[in-house]
Structure formats: C-alpha cells, structure tokens
Amino acid sequence: MRQDHLITATQLSRGDIEAVLDRAREVADEPAAFADRHAGRVLALCFFEPSTRTRMSFDSAAKRLGMDTVDMGDVDSSSVSKGESLSDTVRVIEGYADALVLRHPSEGAATLAAENVSVPVVNAGDGAGQHPSQTLLDLHTIRENHGLDDLTVGIMGDLKYGRTVHSLAAALTEFDANQHFVSPESLRLPRSVRFDLHETGAQVREHTDLEAVLGELDVLYVTRIQKERFPDENEYHRVAGEYRIDAETLDDAADDLTVMHPLPRVDEIAPDVDETEHARYFEQAHNGIPVRMALLDALLENAEAAEGVEADR
Amino acid sequence: MRQDHLITATQLSRGDIEAVLDRAREVADEPAAFADRHAGRVLALCFFEPSTRTRMSFDSAAKRLGMDTVDMGDVDSSSVSKGESLSDTVRVIEGYADALVLRHPSEGAATLAAENVSVPVVNAGDGAGQHPSQTLLDLHTIRENHGLDDLTVGIMGDLKYGRTVHSLAAALTEFDANQHFVSPESLRLPRSVRFDLHETGAQVREHTDLEAVLGELDVLYVTRIQKERFPDENEYHRVAGEYRIDAETLDDAADDLTVMHPLPRVDEIAPDVDETEHARYFEQAHNGIPVRMALLDALLENAEAAEGVEADR
Amino acid sequence: MRQDHLITATQLSRGDIEAVLDRAREVADEPAAFADRHAGRVLALCFFEPSTRTRMSFDSAAKRLGMDTVDMGDVDSSSVSKGESLSDTVRVIEGYADALVLRHPSEGAATLAAENVSVPVVNAGDGAGQHPSQTLLDLHTIRENHGLDDLTVGIMGDLKYGRTVHSLAAALTEFDANQHFVSPESLRLPRSVRFDLHETGAQVREHTDLEAVLGELDVLYVTRIQKERFPDENEYHRVAGEYRIDAETLDDAADDLTVMHPLPRVDEIAPDVDETEHARYFEQAHNGIPVRMALLDALLENAEAAEGVEADR
Numbered sequence: 001m002r003q004d005h006l007i008t009a010t011q012l013s014r015g016d017i018e019a020v021l022d023r024a025r026e027v028a029d030e031p032a033a034f035a036d037r038h039a040g041r042v043l044a045l046c047f048f049e050p051s052t053r054t055r056m057s058f059d060s061a062a063k064r065l066g067m068d069t070v071d072m073g074d075v076d077s078s079s080v081s082k083g084e085s086l087s088d089t090v091r092v093i094e095g096y097a098d099a100l101v102l103r104h105p106s107e108g109a110a111t112l113a114a115e116n117v118s119v120p121v122v123n124a125g126d127g128a129g130q131h132p133s134q135t136l137l138d139l140h141t142i143r144e145n146h147g148l149d150d151l152t153v154g155i156m157g158d159l160k161y162g163r164t165v166h167s168l169a170a171a172l173t174e175f176d177a178n179q180h181f182v183s184p185e186s187l188r189l190p191r192s193v194r195f196d197l198h199e200t201g202a203q204v205r206e207h208t209d210l211e212a213v214l215g216e217l218d219v220l221y222v223t224r225i226q227k228e229r230f231p232d233e234n235e236y237h238r239v240a241g242e243y244r245i246d247a248e249t250l251d252d253a254a255d256d257l258t259v260m261h262p263l264p265r266v267d268e269i270a271p272d273v274d275e276t277e278h279a280r281y282f283e284q285a286h287n288g289i290p291v292r293m294a295l296l297d298a299l300l301e302n303a304e305a306a307e308g309v310e311a312d313r
Numbered sequence: 314m315r316q317d318h319l320i321t322a323t324q325l326s327r328g329d330i331e332a333v334l335d336r337a338r339e340v341a342d343e344p345a346a347f348a349d350r351h352a353g354r355v356l357a358l359c360f361f362e363p364s365t366r367t368r369m370s371f372d373s374a375a376k377r378l379g380m381d382t383v384d385m386g387d388v389d390s391s392s393v394s395k396g397e398s399l400s401d402t403v404r405v406i407e408g409y410a411d412a413l414v415l416r417h418p419s420e421g422a423a424t425l426a427a428e429n430v431s432v433p434v435v436n437a438g439d440g441a442g443q444h445p446s447q448t449l450l451d452l453h454t455i456r457e458n459h460g461l462d463d464l465t466v467g468i469m470g471d472l473k474y475g476r477t478v479h480s481l482a483a484a485l486t487e488f489d490a491n492q493h494f495v496s497p498e499s500l501r502l503p504r505s506v507r508f509d510l511h512e513t514g515a516q517v518r519e520h521t522d523l524e525a526v527l528g529e530l531d532v533l534y535v536t537r538i539q540k541e542r543f544p545d546e547n548e549y550h551r552v553a554g555e556y557r558i559d560a561e562t563l564d565d566a567a568d569d570l571t572v573m574h575p576l577p578r579v580d581e582i583a584p585d586v587d588e589t590e591h592a593r594y595f596e597q598a599h600n601g602i603p604v605r606m607a608l609l610d611a612l613l614e615n616a617e618a619a620e621g622v623e624a625d626r
Numbered sequence: 627m628r629q630d631h632l633i634t635a636t637q638l639s640r641g642d643i644e645a646v647l648d649r650a651r652e653v654a655d656e657p658a659a660f661a662d663r664h665a666g667r668v669l670a671l672c673f674f675e676p677s678t679r680t681r682m683s684f685d686s687a688a689k690r691l692g693m694d695t696v697d698m699g700d701v702d703s704s705s706v707s708k709g710e711s712l713s714d715t716v717r718v719i720e721g722y723a724d725a726l727v728l729r730h731p732s733e734g735a736a737t738l739a740a741e742n743v744s745v746p747v748v749n750a751g752d753g754a755g756q757h758p759s760q761t762l763l764d765l766h767t768i769r770e771n772h773g774l775d776d777l778t779v780g781i782m783g784d785l786k787y788g789r790t791v792h793s794l795a796a797a798l799t800e801f802d803a804n805q806h807f808v809s810p811e812s813l814r815l816p817r818s819v820r821f822d823l824h825e826t827g828a829q830v831r832e833h834t835d836l837e838a839v840l841g842e843l844d845v846l847y848v849t850r851i852q853k854e855r856f857p858d859e860n861e862y863h864r865v866a867g868e869y870r871i872d873a874e875t876l877d878d879a880a881d882d883l884t885v886m887h888p889l890p891r892v893d894e895i896a897p898d899v900d901e902t903e904h905a906r907y908f909e910q911a912h913n914g915i916p917v918r919m920a921l922l923d924a925l926l927e928n929a930e931a932a933e934g935v936e937a938d939r
Contacts, residue, residue: 035353040661042686053405056383060355060409063381068689070682084890092679092889095912096686224395263405264397286408348666366718369696373668373722376694537708576718577710599721 004302005114005121006295009132009167014174018148021140023294024287031064034293038300039066044097046072046090047124048104053263053285054124054134058101061292070096087116094119099300102126120299128163134262135167137291138221141284145258146218148175154213156182157223157243157268159189164262165223166193173202180213181206184239187225210245214253220245220278221260222268246270250278260284317615318427318434319608322445322480327487331461334453336607337600344377347606351613352379357410359385359403360437361417366576366598367437367447371414374605383409400429407432412613415439433612441476447575448480450604451534454597458571459531461488467526469495470536470556470581472502477575478536479506486515493526494519497552500538523558527566533558533591534573535581559583563591573597630928631740631747632921635758635793640800644774647766649920650913657690660919664926665692670723672698672716673750674730679889679911680750680760684727687918696722713742720745725926728752746925754789760888761793763917764847767910771884772844774801780839782808783849783869783894785815790888791849792819799828806839807832810865813851836871840879846871846904847886848894872896876904886910 003011012020027034043062047055055071062069072093086109093100094117102113103124110123110130125131142148153172159165159181169189172179179202181189188206189197197204207213214220225243230236244267250257261269261281273279316324325333340347356375360368368384375382385406399422406413407430415426416437423436423443438444455461466485472478472494482502485492492510494502498521502510510517520526527533538556543549557580563570574582574594586592629637638646653660669688673681681697688695698719712735719726720743728739729750736749736756751757768774779798785791785807795815798805805823807815811834815823823830833839840846851869856862870893876883887895887907899905 032353040658040690042689044682050386050389052385056357056385056406056409059383060381063355063383064353068686070685070689072678072682073676076676082890083892088890091908092911093682095908095915096682264395264401266396282404282408285405289408345666363699363702365698369670369698369719369722372696373694376668376696377666577708577714579709595717595721598718602721 002302003299004306005110005123006132006299007110007114007121007123008130009135009171010130012132012171017136017139017171017174020136020291020294020298021143023298024136024140024290025144027290027293027297031290034065034297036066037297038062038098041065041067041098041300042096043067043069043296044072044093044100045069046093046100046102048075048102048109049125051103051124053288054103054131057285057288058122058124058133058292058296061289062296064289065293065296067098067296086112090117090121099296099303120303122295122299125163128161130167131163132167133288133292133295134164135171136295137284137287138164138168138260138262139171140287140291141260141280142219142258144287145280146256148177151175151177151218152180152216153177153219153221154180154182154210154217155221155223156210158187158225158229159183159223160187161226161229162223165189165221168221169193169197169202173197173200176203178203178216179205180217182208182210182213182243184208184243186239187229210243210249211252214249214257217253217257219258219260220253222265223262224264224266224268240267244268244270245273247272247276250276253278315615316612317619318423318436319445319612320423320427320434320436321443322448322484323443325445325484330449330452330484330487333449333604333607333611334456336611337449337453337603338457340603340606340610344603347378347610349379350610351375351411354378354380354411354613355409356380356382356609357385357406357413358382359406359413359415361388361415361422362438364416364437366601367416367444370598370601371435371437371446371605371609374602374609377602378606378609380411380609399425403430403434412609412616433616435608435612438476441474443480444476445480446601446605446608447477448484449608450597450600451477451481451573451575452484453600453604454573454593455532455571457600458593459569461490464488464490464531465493465529466490466532466534467493467495467523467530468534468536469523471500471538471542472496472536473500474539474542475536478502478534481534482506482510482515482517486510486513489516491516491529492518493530495521495523495526495556497521497556499552500542523556523562524565527562527570530566530570532571532573533566535578536575537577537579537581553580557581557583558586560585560589563589566591628928629925630932631736631749632758632925633736633740633747633749634756635761635797636756638758638797643762643765643797643800646762646917646920646924647769649924650762650766650916651770653916653919653923657916660691660923662692663923664688664724667691667693667724667926668722669693669695669922670698670719670726671695672719672726672728674701674728674735675751677729677750679914680729680757683911683914684748684750684759684918684922687915687922690915691919691922693724693922712738716743716747725922725929746929748921748925751789754787756793757789758793759914759918759921760790761797762921763910763913764790764794764886764888765797766913766917767886767906768845768884770913771906772882774803777801777803777844778806778842779803779845779847780806780808780836780843781847781849782836784813784851784855785809785849786813787852787855788849791815791847794847795819795823795828799823799826802829804829804842805831806843808834808836808839808869810834810869812865813855836869836875837878840875840883843879843883845884845886846879848891849888850890850892850894866893870894870896871899873898873902876902879904
C-alpha cells in the first residue's frame with residue numbers, strides 16, 4: 001500500500017489489499033515483533049459520533065504497536081460545540097499526534113481532514129460514506145477461512161442502509177466473487193450501488209429468500225435489520241423473523257460455510273449458531289486488532305519514508 | 314491465589330487473601346520491580362455504571378505494571394444501547410485485551426462475563442452484589458495498621474445497602490474478628506447477611522450507639538448514610554447527625570484506633586478528624602494501587618501459566 | 627523555575643519564564659532526548675469543566691515524556707456528584723498519580739488543590755482566574771517569531787472576559803512590551819486589570835479601531851467575541867464584523883507581523899489569512915506540546931529533587 005491516508009476501500013487495488021492482509025497475518029503470527037515498532041508515536045482518536053468497538057479496537061491496535069493514544073472525547077464537550085470548523089479542529093489536533101483516526105457524521109469529512117493535515121488520516125466512518133478498515137477486517141476474515149479466489153458470498157439483511165455492506169460488496173468485485181444479496185424488497189441494495197457493481201462486471205444476483213442460495217455459499221454475511229426503518233412495528237417483526245438464522249437454518253449449508261456479522265447483533269443470529277463451526281463473527285471482530293495494526297503500521301511507514309525523502313532534499 | 318477470575322471476596326480463602334496482601338506489600342515496598350512486569354499487555358475497563366475512583370485506580374494500577382488500558386466509555390454511546398447482550402459485548406472486548414475489569418448494575422454480571430471469555434475478569438462491582446477489590450484494599454489497610462489477628466472492628470452507618478460492608482464483614486469472619494455493627498434501626502444489616510455471619514460462627518453484635526463500643530475498637534469503619542434512603546428529610550438529618558463523628562467523638566477511642574471510610578464522604582466524618590492520627594481513609598484509598606497491582610499481577614501470572622500448560626500439551 | 631506547582635502566570639519571574647521557554651526549545655529541537663524521561667510516571671487529568679484541546683495537549687505532552695495518564699472523566703459521573711469536596715477528591719487522586727492537571731469552574735480551585743496534595747499541580751484554568759500554561763505557550767510563540775525584547779503587541783476582541791488576555795498582558799509587562807488594546811467600548815479591559823497594568827509601569831494604550839495602530843505591531847493577538855455577551859443579536863453582528871480581520875486588512879501591517887489566536891476561532895479571522903505568512907495560530911496551538919512537556923519536566927524534576935532532599939535527611 002503506497003497511500004498517505006485510508007479514506008475509502010475503493011482507493012485500494014487488489015494488490016494494496018493483499019499487502020495489508022499479508023501484514024495482518026504477520027502481526028497475528030508474531031505480535032511480539034510489532035510490540036515496540038512505533039514506540040513514542042501518538043494516535044489521536046477523533047470520534048465525532050459515538051463508537052465503542054471501532055474506537056476500542058483502534059486504541060488497542062495502536063497500543064499493541066507501542067503507540068500511545070489521545071482521545072478527543074465527546075463532541076458535546078469539545079471546541080466543535082463552540083462553532084469551530086472541522087478543518088480547524090484537525091489542524092490543531094495534528095499537532096498533538098502522529099496520525100488521526102476520524103469518525104464523523106458527514107460524508108466526505110475524512111477527505112476534508114486529509115486535505116488539511118500532514119499526518120496520516122484513517123476514515124473510521126463518515127456518515128453514509130465509507131468505513132474501510134471494517135472492509136479490510138471483513139476481507140481478512142474471509143481470506144483466513146476460504147482465501148479470496150472463487151468465492152461465493154451471500155449478504156443478507158438490511159442492504160439499503162449500512163455502509164459496511166456497500167463497501168464490502170465493492171471490494172469483493174476486485175476478487176471476482178459471486179455475490180448474492182438477500183433482503184426484503186423494501187431493503188434492497190440502492191439502485192446506485194447495484195449500478196456501480198454491474199459497471200465492474202460483477203456477478204450479482206438478488207433474492208428475497210435465503211433458502212434459494214444457501215447451499216452454494218462459502219460465506220454468509222448477516223446484518224442487522226433496524227426497527228427504525230419500519231413505520232409499522234408488526235411489519236418489522238414479520239420481516240426480522242424471516243431474515244433471522246439459527247442452527248437449524250444452517251443444516252442445508254455447506255460444512256465449511258463461514259457466518260459473519262459486523263456486530264452488534266440483536267436477534268438476527270440465534271445464540272445456538274455461536275456453538276457451530278460456522279460462527280466466525282467474534283473472530284471477525286477480533287481481527288480488527290491485527291488488521292488495524294497492519295494498517296497503522298503501513299501508513300506510519302509511508303509517512304516516515306516521505307519525511308525521509310523530504311529531509312534528504 | 315490460584316483463581317482465574319476475581320468475582321467475589323468469598324471465593325478467596327484466608328490463604329488466598331494473605332497471598333494477595335503479601336504481594337501488595339511487595340509492590341508498595343519496591344514498585345520499580347513491578348514497573349515493566351506486564352509491558353505490552355492491555356487491560357479493558359468496562360464500566361457499565363459510572364465510577365471515578367475505582368476506574369482511575371485500576372487504570373493507574375495497570376499502568377504501574379507497564380500495561381496499557383482501553384476504556385469502553387459511557388454506556389450511552391456503546392453498542393449496549395443498540396441492544397447487544399452483555400455476553401456478546403465481553404466476547405468482542407476480550408479480543409482487544411488481556412484482562413477485563415467490569416462494573417455492571419446487575420448482580421451476577423461478572424460471573425456471566427467470566428463464563429464467556431478466556432481472559433481474567435475482575436468484578437469491580439455488580440449491583441448489590443460484590444466489589445471484592447475494595448474488600449482486599451480494606452483488609453490491606455487493616456493489616457498494615459493492626460495485623461489481621463485478634464481484631465475488634467466496628468462498622469457504622471448504612472449497613473442495609475452497601476455491598477462494601479457486607480463483603481468486608483464476610484471476609485473478616487475468615488480472620489475470626491469481633492465485629493460490632495452500629496446503625497439506626499432502619500439501616501440494620503439485612504437478615505440474610507446476619508444469618509450468613511452467624512452460620513460461620515462469627516462474633517457479631519449490633520448497636521444503635523457508637524459510644525457503647527468505641528473504646529474496644531481497633532478499627533472503626535464508617536459509611537455514608539444516603540439521603541435517598543429516607544422518605545422524610547428531617548428524619549435523614551436527625552439520623553445522619555447521630556452517626557457523624559468528629560475529633561471530639563474520638564477522645565474516648567483507643568490511641569491506635571484506625572478510622573476508615575470507603576469514600577466519598579459527605580458529612581459522616583468531620584474534617585477535623587483528618588488531622589488526627591486515627592484518620593486512615595486517604596491511605597485506604599491509596600492502597601487501591603498496590604492491592605490492584607498485586608491482584609492483576611496474580612491473575613495475569615495464572616493466565617500465563619495456564620497458557621503455558623496448554624501450549625505444552 | 628523553582629516552583630512546586632504552576633498556579634498563576636504571575637508567580638513566574640522573567641527568569642522563570644525564560645527557563646521554561648528555553649527548555650521548550652530544547653524539547654522542540656530534540657524530542658527524542660525527552661521521550662523516556664519520565665517513564666513510569668502517571669499524570670492525572672482532572673477536568674471539572676469540559677476541554678478538548680487543553681486536555682489533549684497535556685495528555686499528548688505527558689505521553690511524549692514517556693508518562694502515562696489517567697483521566698477523571700466527566701464530572702457528572704464522578705464522586706463530585708455525590709457531594710465530595712474538591713480537597714477530598716484531589717487527596718484521593720494524588721494517590722493514583724505523580725502530578726495533577728486541574729481545570730475547575732471556581733477561581734482559586736488550583737490553589738486549594740495545591741495546598742492539599744504533595745504532588746505537583748498545574749492549573750489548566752480556574753474560572754475567571756488563570757490559565758498559565760496558555761500564557762507560556764503564547765509567550766513561546768512570540769519569542770520564537772520575534773524574541774521578547776522591544777515588542778509592540780496588539781490585543782484585540784473581547785478584552786473584558788477571557789482570562790487568556792489578562793494573563794498574557796500581565797506576563798508581557800515582565801518584558802516591558804508596548805501593549806495596545808483594541809476593542810469595542812463595551813468589551814474594554816476591566817478597570818482592575820488596567821489598574822494592575824498601570825501599577826507595573828506598563829506601556830498600555832486602548833483603541834476602538836485596529837487601523838490606528840496596526841502598522842506598528844509585531845504581534846496581533848485576536849480573541850473571539852462571544853454572541854452571549856450581547857443582549858441584542860444585531861449589535862453582536864455589527865461589533866463582530868468590525869473586529870474581524872481578513873487578508874486585505876493585513877495589507878497595512880508590517881511584513882513580519884505575527885497573527886495569533888488562542889482558538890477555537892469562529893469568524894474573527896477569515897480563512898484567507900491562513901494562507902498568509904502572518905498566520906501563526908496553528909503553530910501557537912502546536913506549541914502547547916513542547917511548552918507543556920517543558921513545564922511537566924521542570925515540575926517533576928523539582929519534585930524529585932525535593933524527595934531526594936527528604937530522603938537524605
């Protein structure tokens with residue numbers, strides 16, 4: 001990966017992705033070799049929207065590289081509430097840190113931040129936009145279980161909202177995966193996302209029923225259907241019930257089917273699935289550590305190389 | 314201590330307790346010897362209820378062992394508010410850390426967490442349940458001032474609510490202490506706690522008046538009487554006034570009486586007590602550091618030993 | 627600097643200030659030499675009022691000295707909300723840390739804290755009182771751009787409220803600077819501050835118009851005019867518009883004029899100023915790191931020396 005920042009998954013070529021995932025595997029195999037790699041470096045955690053697991057995961061990843069972190073804290077208590085612009089905020093914070101992780105409610109926020117600072121910026125979610133480190137850890141989980149070639153992947157649940165799904169689907173086209181999208185009519189992939197997938201020549205099919213396609217899948221990626229999307233609560237319960245899986249559902253699946261979920265889950269995956277060999281969603285969450293370590297390591301390495309070049313001039 | 318987790322004070326034998334307190338004394342005597350002991354390890358702070366001093370104390374203890382910490386932050390902004398189960402939350406977080414400290418409003422939460430993760434869990438308070446590291450630092454303070462043999466301890470204030478008191482009383486029975494409980498009638502020890510103490514053959518007496526027993530005490534443990542417990546504010550003020558001590562109150566006490574309080578205090582101990590030789594409540598709070606360092610050190614040592622055994626298989 | 631605590635800028639002599647700023651320059655020149663200087667030491671961040679940049683800046687400064695930090699968190703969730711006194715709170719927290727940074731809404735809070743603990747206390751703002759580390763980083767920025775001799779400084783905006791301005795003005799008298807104060811009539815320097823400045827024999831003039839004095843200035847220090855100060859919104863907009871600068875305003879300034887601002891800014895400085903050579907407000911914010919590193923380093927060095935003396939007795 002030769003990038004200065006990580007803003008979208010689509011900025012990464014297949015080669016870039018594989019380089020990060022190779023490094024993530026190295027990290028997982030020999031964490032001690034990375035434990036002091038960036039000692040004395042500071043990562044700023046700038047979450048303009050609440051986050052538990054993404055924030056904790058970057059925090060832990062940084063510390064396992066020997067870095068320290070400084071946290072912006074809640075937006076309510078920040079200078080933002082006094083009317084400061086995002087570009088001013090990040091230009092101040094870059095003075096406190098060697099890299100920034102940014103989550104922000106507005107699409108494009110990470111791009112704006114990256115244009116205003118000279119340290120690496122990682123987009124940890126910008127509105128309905130991108131959340132590329134999630135996509136990388138999803139791909140890492142798939143790769144560790146099945147490799148990334150000749151894949152058949154099912155993505156189920158709320159396909160309309162949810163940047164996770166759109167970003168993963170886009171990345172999978174780089175690997176020529178067969179993709180099946182399973183959702184109620186009202187939560188289909190947005191037309192624009194479908195269009196972009198077709199443009200790349202991707203193998204995309206849509207279904208309203210998991211049964212039709214379950215047996216073919218290497219990976220089933222389940223997402224949460226949110227109550228707020230339904231004007232009528234009964235309608236929500238009917239739909240949520242149809243797109244819920246349990247251990248019995250998986251009787252018809254291939255033995256080596258991998259079930260994933262970006263978490264938190266509520267009811268979409270019954271607890272009895274946890275006990276099966278299919279369940280990989282906690283492993284997937286845990287993969288956030290080596291993948292984000294690899295990502296930060298690569299970005300800091302690039303930044304240091306760039307500094308070196310400048311210093312030599 | 315040969316435990317994997319610390320869930321209740323009652324899981325600890327007299328020998329276990331003494332082993333932790335011995336280690337705490339070593340830590341206090343030679344902190345530098347422990348400064349890098351767990352470098353590279355990460356402790357997750359999971360406080361589902363607000364806490365200042367317990368959280369800061371564990372945070373500082375971890376860092377004085379060379380560890381880093383990652384903090385779950387407020388529950389409002391966490392996945393919990395999206396309906397995630399406690400077991401899912403801790404199963405995700407165990408991937409970010411080498412040990413977990415958990416505070417939760419529900420009794421039994423720490424046990425549930427310990428059953429779901431493979432890293433050590435320390436209970437930092439679960440509802441009306443247990444808060445065992447507080448008990449250990451209380452015992453450490455008593456031991457450093459009086460030893461743990463032939464003790465006469467008075468516990469005063471709100472004995473009805475308050476896990477601190479119940480947990481300390483239970484632990485003191487391991488050391489055959491004479492225990493005097495001083496409270497208004499309406500805030501007596503709950504029947505079930507009295508019953509459990511009697512079952513162990515403990516020396517337990519109850520009083521409504523401190524004067525009757527003050528002269529005999531080695532230790533006076535004062536707790537806060539909370540306004541919320543009283544339907545009538547006048548009644549609260551009357552009662553709180555009666556169970557408040559000041560320097561003059563202590564004229565009738567033994568010269569080496571140790572006054573303790575789990576803090577925060579409001580009015581129960583007048584500031585003029587702070588200047589007397591009896592006051593040990595700040596020392597008691599500070600003992601949180603060596604005791605929690607000793608505790609984390611012991612649990613991590615056990616976890617590493619267990620890993621070693623597994624690796625050898 | 628031979629002080630135990632940093633409570634006010636006025637406690638510092640010209641020599642003290644220069645010693646800290648010399649050290650800050652050393653830090654900026656060779657940060658690696660300071661990277662492990664206080665390894666194993668813990669700094670407690672006690673912010674009883676929200677703060678983003680001051681808190682993050684101390685947090686980062688501590689970590690760049692090899693220290694760890696523990697954060698008190700929000701006051702709402704702290705023992706304070708149970709009615710604990712400030713002196714109790716800091717007496718507990720001193721047991722968790724080797725130094726304290728304190729922000730508090732009440733004037734005099736830092737002095738009270740310093741009287742109650744035996745570790746160094748840094749005042750990070752106490753009500754309308756002092757915020758001395760801000761003054762030091764302001765002076766550092768001025769010194770790095772112009773030196774501190776023969777200065778002519780203009781301070782513009784809200785001069786009535788705002789401890790930053792009062793504290794800087796007081797410190798500048800130590801260096802015999804010419805000071806011009808530019809503000810609307812309603813936001814003039816308070817009489818008491820004017821009086822104190824005159825007492826020291828300082829060169830102080832007041833203006834309602836920047837134009838009259840701009841050409842003479844080495845430094846223009848702009849502050850935010852807050853809407854809340856004006857009963858009438860139209861009046862606010864009229865005034866704020868008059869004391870706003872843009873690139874064109876600066877056409878009449880000296881080539882080497884340094885424009886500063888404590889940030890966050892809203893509208894007082896137009897974005898087109900950012901592109902000019904005059905803009906130094908981000909550099910000023912970044913100077914928080916070396917200056918606070920120098921400050922913590924000096925205070926910890928003094929504390930260790932004092933301990934050494936005590937140990938030898």
